[in-house]
Amino acid sequence: MNTSIKATSSQAPLLAVKDLTVQRRSGESVQAIVSSVNLTVGSGEAIGIVGESGSGKSVTARAIAGLLPRGLRATGSVELDGSELLGLSEREWRRSVRGTEIGLIMQDPFTMLNPIMRCGDIVAESLQPERHRTRRQGREEAVRRLAEVGITDPSVADRYPFQLSGGMRQRVGIAAALARDPRLLIADEPSTALDVTTQRDILALIKRIQAARGMGLILITHDLRVAFSMCDRAYVLYAGSVLEQGPADQLDTAPLHPYSQALLLSEPPIDRRLHKLVSIAGSVPSPDTIPHGCVFGPRCTWAEAACGQAAPALVEVEPGRESACLRILAIRPEMQDQRREIEQPHPPVEPAAGKPVVAVRALSKVYGTGVKACDDVSIEVRANESIGIVGESGSGKTSLARMLVGLEEPTGGSIVIDGIEVTSWQRVKRADRQRIRSTVQIVFQDPYSSLNPMRTVGWTLREAVLTHRPETVDADKEVARLLDEVGLEPNVAQRRPGGLSGGMRQRVAIARALATRPRLLICDESVSALDVSVQAQVLNLLGRLRDERGIGYVFITHDLAVVRQVTERVYVMHRGRVVESGPTDRVIDAPKDPYTAKLLASAPRGDAGWLTEPTAGSGPA
Structure with missing residues (x-):
């Protein structure tokens, strides 16, 4: 459990949401996107709202912040420190609530930052008017606010958002969101688009500032490990309904709803390889197809006829813990048995032997700007083998993948695929090119x-x-x-x-x-943008295709937990070079290079210590 201040029964919560319903009118029909959501946030308390895409997480956050798009209407009650917010005019929201009482951090900082304004002006514009009477005072205060979020270089205030990295842009967005010292901060997937090391830095920054200021925090995320490390309590949302609520650490160790358990088991662990990842069949229903009865019923392993009769209420099962499952007391032992069985580790997998399908030797790629995307890179991929290539953005992973399929021309070195030299695709004979296209294919992230x-x-x-x-x-x-x-x-x-x-x-x-x-598929961040349950479905699909077809894989990713589950060997890339390679289990369990250790330490772990432990080379990203 995190150690931030929490609301008690004797204290009125900072935020109280009661029976919040968000509806969308489509022609003559009215569809409920969010249904009767109740939640509270105490001063200094952090809560998480978790669930798959389409569960209503972001819509709930936008309703609380008064930012619902046209066509959506919220009813119920949203009280901030006893004052009702629903029904306020946009002018009232801007003048006295949004920014001053409630701050908002979005997933993509480009949606928050004006691209034609300098970063210092963006922060200064967000400040209270009395904070700066002149432009110079505004810039000085903006520089101070940027330093608070880890940007200590004053010249950043004079740059435009497009001149900054994703992590730096997110820090500017956080500075702007905190400029008026709000009492409640809503962070909607604030680190999803970032590399794993930058993600850790940003989340640690948010948590540190929240604790120092005693703010309430609502974290919207699909990553349960992030929620458990950041939050005191968690709400599990599905198809617009809260299915479970309770202390984050208890929900982590013993979930009280089949959906919560399924989400947890869909998360690939980094500390061991599993026999098979758990995936949830089907998908979140759209508002116009939500079933009668339990909304999760059609995808639930334990559903019975009674589950389809009426939507179960969210009721207290244990002190401080609520569940919307009719059968939770009966099936809880079975859920515990399922978790113990699934979490049994798979024995270490030995790397494949034999002649390589792909052999890369001393490969380099230098762009016109002089940037070395790849520098003396050598890898091998054997038949029916799965390898991982891991590293942050800018490490050279994608440049390597594009050279393997002829989308980029190497500056030096050699690439041999199925015995054919393809370092320069322009020189490859047409028949050989057709053969190579049938040997190697690529699946992109988007x-x-x-x-x-x-x-x-x-x-x-x-x-x-x-x-x-x-x-x-x-x-x-x-x-x-x-x-x-x-x-x-x-x-x-x-x-x-x-x-x-x-x-x-x-x-x-x-x-x-x-x-x-093909004999080999290159998967370039092919599951990084997917929900954990959908990610598990796709990874299991790739595993089945490998068993049935003998296909080999090159997984290009920054996620070492995924690499642990699907590969036998791994190459770690940093600034264009391979800094470590070897059997996956050995590299993850006993890394030799400091950069590999940094990647491992940055992977979400699900406990508060993950954000407070020092990481080599950490700092503003």
């Missing part, structure tokens, strides 16, 4: 940007099949087979990417890569 939004899934897959295998007689049958192979229904072929969830789009991207029947 499937939406790599799929044509104007074309149906069927059209995209059919094009991939006929391009690489023009002799195919029945392309539609092959499309159906590919969809089935990645766990999608045949009717998905008629849909466009915009109508699919993130997990479904990633499966389509994998299906397109499989159309060439």
Whole structure:
């Protein structure tokens, strides 16, 4: 449990949300996006709101901050220190609540920072008017506020947001959010878009300032490990309803709802390899398809007929702990048994032997600016082997991947794929190029940007099949087979990417890569943008394809927990160089290089000590 001040039964909470419902009107119908949410935040207390995408987390936060978009309407009660906020005009929100009483940090700092304003002006504009009577005083106060969030270089105040790294932009956003000394801070996925080391620095900064100022904190996140390390209590939200609430450390060790348990078991652990990751079948229902009864019922392992009769109320199961599960007392022993069974470690996996499918020797890539993206990089990938390439943004991972598939030209060194020299793709014979395309394929992080939004899934897959295998007689049958192979229904072929969830789009991207029947898939951050449950689904899919097809993988990621689960060997890259490599279990359990140790220490662990322990090389990012 974190040691921040917590509200007690004798104290009125700083924030009290009662029966908050957010509705969207669509034609003649009214759809509830958030349903009767109740929550409290005490002065100095940190609460987490966790759940998958589509659970209503961000909508709840925006309703509390008076920032609902047009078309959405909030009812119920949101009281800040006894004063009702719902029903205030936008002018009243701006004048006396937003910024002064409630600060807001968003996931993408670009949504918070004016791109045509200098950072110092952004912070100065957010200050109370009495804080600066002249422009010079405003800049001096902005510099002081930036120093509070770890930016000690005064010249940053004169730069524009695009001139800063993601971590630095987020620090500027935090300084602006805190400029008027709010009593409540809402942080909506504040570290999701950041590297693991920068994420740790930003979260530690938020926690340190929150504790020093005695602010209330609402942290919105899909990462349970982050929530448990940051928060005193956690609310588990699903399809707009709170399914569980309680102290964070107790929810971590003994969840009281099947959904909470499923989320926990979907998180890949970094300290051991599991036989198989747990994934939740299906997806969060949209507002117009929420079932009668328990909203999680259709995806629940323990659901019975009674669960579909009426939505269960959130009731106290233990002191300070609430659950919205009718069967929790009956199934709790089974949930504990399931967790013990699943968390049993898998024996160490030995690296594959044999001739490499891909051999990279002394590879380098220098861009026109003189930046060395890759510097003397050597790796091997053998048949039916899975390797990891890990490192932060700028380490050279993606440049290496792009050179492997011919999207970038190396400056020096050599690349041999399936016995063919491909260092310069322009010199590769056409027949050899076709053979290599059928040997190695790549799956990118954002499937939406790599799929044509104007074309149906069927059209995209059919094009991939006929391009690489023009002799195919029945392309539609092959499309159906590919969809089935990645766990999608045949009717998905008629849909466009915009109508699919993130997990479904990633499966389509994998299906397109499989159309060439490759021996090796390069997965470039292919699961980093997915919810933990969807991530587990995709990783299990890749594992099944490997067993059935003998496909090898190159996982490019900053997430060592994922690498632990799916690879036999790992290469750690830092500033364009491989600083450590070897069997995955050995590198993670006993790292030799300080940078590898730093990455491991930065991985979310789920306890408060994760944010307070020193990390080598930590500092403003």
